[in-house]
Structures are given as C-alpha cells and as structure tokens.
Amino acid sequence: MLGTGLTWNLRSDVHQLFEFHFMVNAFRAGTIVAVLAGAIGWYMVLRRQAFAGHTLAVVAFPGAAAAIWLGISVNFGYFGACIAAAVVIAAVPRANAGQTYSEESAVIGTVQAFALACGVLFVSLYGGFLNSLTGLLFGTFLGISNRQVVTLLVVAAAVLVVLAAVARPLFFATVDSDVAQARGVPVRLLSVLFLVLLGCAAAEVSQITGVLLVFALLVMPAASAQQLTARPAVGFAITIALAVGITWTGLAVAYFSVYPVGFFVTTIGMACYLLSVAIRYSAAYVTRRAPRRAVA
C-alpha cells in the first residue's frame, strides 16, 4: 500500500515495515495495547463478562464522537465514556446461576444501544466526517503521534499496576465469590474496580483496533489460552504473548494490504482460537482420554 510492496526477502520486508515513523509508532502503540488487552481480557473471560466487556468497548464510540464534536481531546472522550459506562453497569447486581430472572443483560444491552445511538447523534450533529467515522469504528493505525503513545503507555501502566495490586483477591473472587466473601474479600468492590479497569482498557484498545473490534483483542487471546492450559499463571503468560503476536502480525499484514487492520487482527485471532481448540482435542486424544470426559 505504501512501500514498494511485499517481496520474498524477509529482511527488506521488515526494513520496509519500519521505514516510516508512523509505522514504528503503530507498533509501539499496538504492543502497549496488546499487553493491556491480554491481561484484562484474561480476567474478563474467566469472569464470564464478555457482554459487559463488549458494551464497554463499544461505548468508546460515542465518547470519541462527542469529543470530536465538542472539539476537545479525543482521549477525554474515550476514557470518560468508558469509565462512566463501567460505573453504570457495575450498579446492576450480577446474575447468579440458578436465578430465574436477572436484569443484568437487559441493562447492559440498553446501555450499549443507547451509547451507540448517542454516537450516531454526535456524528450527525458534527456533520460529515464519514471517512474518519469508518476509522473510528474499524480501526486505523495511521497517524499515531508520539504524544499518543506516551498517553497510552501511562494509562496502561496505571491500569496494570492496579490490576497487579488486586490480582490475587480478584482471582479468588472470580473463581469462588461466595467463599471469597466469607473470607472477607470485598467482592462487590473488586467487581466495580474490575469494570472500571476494563473500561480503561477498552478505551485504550479502541484507539488502535477501532471500537467495534476491541472485543476481539480482549476475548480471543484469553479464550485461546484457556483452551490450552488450566494453570492461571501459564495461561496469563500465553494470553499476553498471543495478544502481542496477533497485533504485530495484524499490523504487519495490514501495512502491505488495502484491507483494514481490524480484519486481520480478528482473523488471526480466530485462527489462534481454532488452533488451540484443535490442540486441546488432539492432546486429549493422544493421552487416550475422550475430550468430552476431560471437560466433565
């Protein structure tokens, strides 16, 4: 698309890839975002909060659209909207297994639809930025400034520090919330905190993958890793490695093609997931255990 094109010489390809400063920045930002998405996504999949995560990701869109309309920094829009939505969702009690009716999914769905509707309104009020609207929705890696990279790094570091501080109690509360509560772990508070962290992560990631595809980077590496191993620490490491790998490959391929980066990121992520499912089943087959029984 921009360079002389893909050749068989791998060294010249890599050289081409880093020829322009914007591409170097894209890789820097992509790496930061991938590490963050992997870490938060691992907990999200474990906590079965895919719907909440997806909604928080999508909420970045009205935030960014409002910021553009009002002419303020887009960062305020992204983070403000995501954190606000996290607080709204956290206010609804979580659905418990065995409960006949819970309002959780209805509220999350309504928050999502309303947020997107507000996005449409802001876009309409601003009038005509159709090209950047597609970029906002499906991601663009062009024109990431040094300042933006620094902002991404600072926020990611803050989120990861908080996550590291609560990692153990959060894991406990996730795996068995009743026992954790009995042992004095502040389950409810952790739940709210986690949603806010998830909101921050979604706001970061959406600046690279576009708001509609954040979810892919959150869910795909984590779900693949949880297919491969049951051990938390190993799974966590695999998740982050996969997220970074998927992002790098996606960016590299997108550089040489006309199609959006989000398409490549989701497709590579999907391939990783299918591969890990295949590995799990074949491993179960090799050890002479029926895969069904391994699950049960």
Added chain:
Amino acid sequence: MSTLAANPFAGIAHMLSHPFLRYAFLAGTGIAIASGLVGYFIVLRQQVFTGDALSHVAFTGALAALAAGINLRIGLYGACILFALLIAALGNRGSGDDTTIGIVFAWILGLGAFFLTIYTTSRSGTAGGTTGINVLFGSIFGLSRSAAQTNAVLSLLVAVAVIGLARPLLFASIDDNVAGARGVPVRALGFALLFLVGVTAAQATQAVGALLLLGLLAAPAGAAQRLTARPFTAMWLSAAIALLSVWTGLSLAYAAPKIPPSFAIVATATAIYLGAILVTKCARVFRVSIAEPCPVPS
C-alpha cells in the same frame, strides 16, 4: 413544524402527508411489535448477548451481499437466520457460551470490515461508505414503499408466531426441566425462538440499524419486566413500549431534522426503561414503609 406546535392533530396530519414518513411509520410499527414480543423472551431467557451478536452479523451479511453485487436483504436475512440457528445449535443458554459466541461474532464483524472495504473500493465516491454507515445505524426514512410493505408483513408473521408459541415458550423459558418433563419440546422451541430473533434482527437493522437493534430488543422488555410480574401482561406491555418508542422517535426526528431517527427511537426506549426503574424503586420504598411501619417503642 409551526403547525405541529399550534394544533397537534393538524401537525400529525401534516407529518403523515409525506410518503416517506408513512412508510417509516408502517415499517416501524411492525418492527416495534415484533421486536417487543421477541425481546420479552430474549430478556426473560437472558439471551440479550445473542441479540448483540446478531446485530454484528447483520452488518456483515448486508455488506457481503453488497460486495457480491446481490440484494442487500438476501444477505441480511440469510446471515441473521443462519447465525441464530448456529447459536441455537451451540447449546443451552448458560453464560458459558458467551465466550464462544463472542469470538465468533468478533471475527464475523472483522469480516464485515473486509467486505466494507471491498464494496467501498469497488465504487467511486462516497456511496459505499454511506451504505455501510446506513446498515450500521439505520435509514428508516429511506425505506421504499415496497420495502416498508414487505417489512410490515414479515413483522406481522413474526408477531403471530410468537403469540402462537407464547405459552409453551414461557413454560420452557421459566423452567426448562419441568417443561421438558411435561413433554414440551424445549429444544425445538429454542430453535424456533432464535429463528424468530434472526428475522427480527434483520428487520430491525433496516429501521434502527444493526448496532441499535438491541435498543428495541432489550429496553422495552426490560422496562416491562420491571413494571409487572405477570408474564402475558409483560409481553404485551413490552410490545406497547416498543411501539410507543418508535412512534415517539419518528415524530421527534421529524420535528427536529438534526436528530437522527435511530437515536430518537433508542433514546425514547431508554428513557422509558429508566423511568420504569425509578418508578419501581420509589414504589418499593413506599410499599415497604407502609407494610412494615417502624416499631414504636412502648
């Protein structure tokens, strides 16, 4: 607009004298009733995430059809119904499936971005981009007469099917074990409901857009669940709230052209839900204070 302020009836007559608004009201009424009824069961069974997934699949289906050069609606209905049946085949309604559903629809959406690029680059100008945005956010004022009529008829069929299945579906949704033991075909009903959801999603995409159809599925049903505990009342109430949202939304968008109709519809539905939450919260506080008076120290 001045007539609208001076005399509401004249204003409404004036509004309905535009053909595009008549078509919008015709299609909108059908879509509202269908999504209100279907949405009630979706919310009851906590399958709203399915609706979320379908909204993304709808986008990809429509764009794939456009990129292939065939009618947008074929792709829309085809993708929605196929994906809905796939989710039904994936199994029970436990939230454990959320991750799988999420992975699949995230990928399908990425595919949608791919088709959007194909479609945009194969056209000149901004026509491709506008179409993509229209699929995502709806263009109810752009419906043709035949499209509106098809929409209304299909919605009517969906509504009739839901009402016909309502009793067994309710039984299966509330307690699938007991229902199964009593000979209710629980699994077949799950398939039927998701098929209807797929059709409704494809319909609603044309009105409020792929990304906002959750507003019509989740918000009216959530509000109805809040306001009454009686199942059939809640079902009808859900349809009525959806209808009210669409009518109010369309009128608002007509009165203030700057406001997109999709936003007005979803915002009305959200406002009603919010109102329902506030009303029931207040009512609960009030009732508690009546039922349990403070113990008077004697």
